[in-house]
Amino acid sequence: MSLCIFFAAPAVWDEYCDILPALLTEAGIAAEVVTEAPDPAAVDYIIYAPSAPLQDFTPFTRCKAVLSLWAGVERIVGNATLTQPLCRMVDTGLTEGMVEWVVGHTLRHHLGMDRHIVNPGHVWDPTCPPLARERVVAMLGMGALGTACARALAALNFQILGWSRTSKVVEGINCLHGDAGLEAALRRADIVVTLLPKTPETENLLDARRLGWMKRDAVIVNPGRGALIDDAALLAALDAGALGHATLDVFRVEPLPADHPFWSHPRVTVTPHIAADTRATGAARVLVENIRRAEAGQDLMNLVDRARGY
Numbered sequence: 001m002s003l004c005i006f007f008a009a010p011a012v013w014d015e016y017c018d019i020l021p022a023l024l025t026e027a028g029i030a031a032e033v034v035t036e037a038p039d040p041a042a043v044d045y046i047i048y049a050p051s052a053p054l055q056d057f058t059p060f061t062r063c064k065a066v067l068s069l070w071a072g073v074e075r076i077v078g079n080a081t082l083t084q085p086l087c088r089m090v091d092t093g094l095t096e097g098m099v100e101w102v103v104g105h106t107l108r109h110h111l112g113m114d115r116h117i118v119n120p121g122h123v124w125d126p127t128c129p130p131l132a133r134e135r136v137v138a139m140l141g142m143g144a145l146g147t148a149c150a151r152a153l154a155a156l157n158f159q160i161l162g163w164s165r166t167s168k169v170v171e172g173i174n175c176l177h178g179d180a181g182l183e184a185a186l187r188r189a190d191i192v193v194t195l196l197p198k199t200p201e202t203e204n205l206l207d208a209r210r211l212g213w214m215k216r217d218a219v220i221v222n223p224g225r226g227a228l229i230d231d232a233a234l235l236a237a238l239d240a241g242a243l244g245h246a247t248l249d250v251f252r253v254e255p256l257p258a259d260h261p262f263w264s265h266p267r268v269t270v271t272p273h274i275a276a277d278t279r280a281t282g283a284a285r286v287l288v289e290n291i292r293r294a295e296a297g298q299d300l301m302n303l304v305d306r307a308r309g310y
């Protein structure tokens, strides 16, 4: 019998307490899932969300894997006490949610919807927006989420420039990498979507210099991580009219403090880290499949490269 410990906020456990044991049984895995273990040395698997206070993994001497409920692992990946394999969450529900959020906010800016939703002067302006085929969207990050969003936007005819650390070939997407690729993408894009993990290399990626490469009316849509963008440089660019708008879902401090200038800035839209949620029905299957693989001595899915940081 394996022992799995679930470290997350109590409300998260409520979502998994029935489905996870049921799916383990369905998969033929003899395992118990608990939220407290008197003897950490008896634990085989740790299911982890950053809302849990767990910091010291040292006592979990028998643990075969730490399975993150989140896609982004920046709050755990650098933990020196974590020596076990770490898997991040890749799940269809998470991906679908992200695609819907990114497509929705991209279309808002592409179609100029705000002009008609907020039109206090009842101005009849029949100017039509361009077609999607006339707009360039840069997708910074072409991983599980970025690639799905890029494909969905390409299916609507947007011209997509994908940018990643390593070179890629994705049908229908012009894939770039490296510093020159980033500059080319930022200079050409009308809308820039940031779906990168937070790592030492991506922190402040969009700083004053790189924001300066963007078109004056370009829009940033950031569901990745707050630290990807230099906040002060972004506000300065927006105030100077050097950028059109920023739609931000993620922030350096969450919840975003009440006095943060993003809340009231006329060119900033704040959404409260809701771009995509890990949903228990799909995510529990991913957890169970990884436990099954570990028990069978097979390779784990979605393994984090600790050196790379994602």
Ligand code: NDP
Binding pocket: 071, 072, 073, 090, 094, 140, 141, 142, 143, 144, 145, 146, 147, 163, 164, 165, 166, 167, 195, 196, 197, 198, 199, 201, 202, 223, 224, 225, 249, 250, 273, 274, 275, 276, 277, 310
């Ligand atoms: P992946 O690990 O699948 O993809 C990451 C992508 O970023 C890869 O294409 C990778 O390049 C690229 N990348 C990483 N470092 C660099 C770098 N230094 N330069 C250029 N490209 C780089 O992650 P996901 O797509 O699953 O998730 C992305 C992020 O989305 C998460 O880390 C998390 O922060 C955020 N997220 C936000 C949510 C929300 O609700 N707001 C929900 C879920 C996730 P390569 O392909 O070459 O390795």
Ligand code: OXD
Binding pocket: 069, 070, 071, 072, 073, 089, 276, 277, 278
């Ligand atoms: C995640 C997130 O990383 O919700 O899963 O941001």
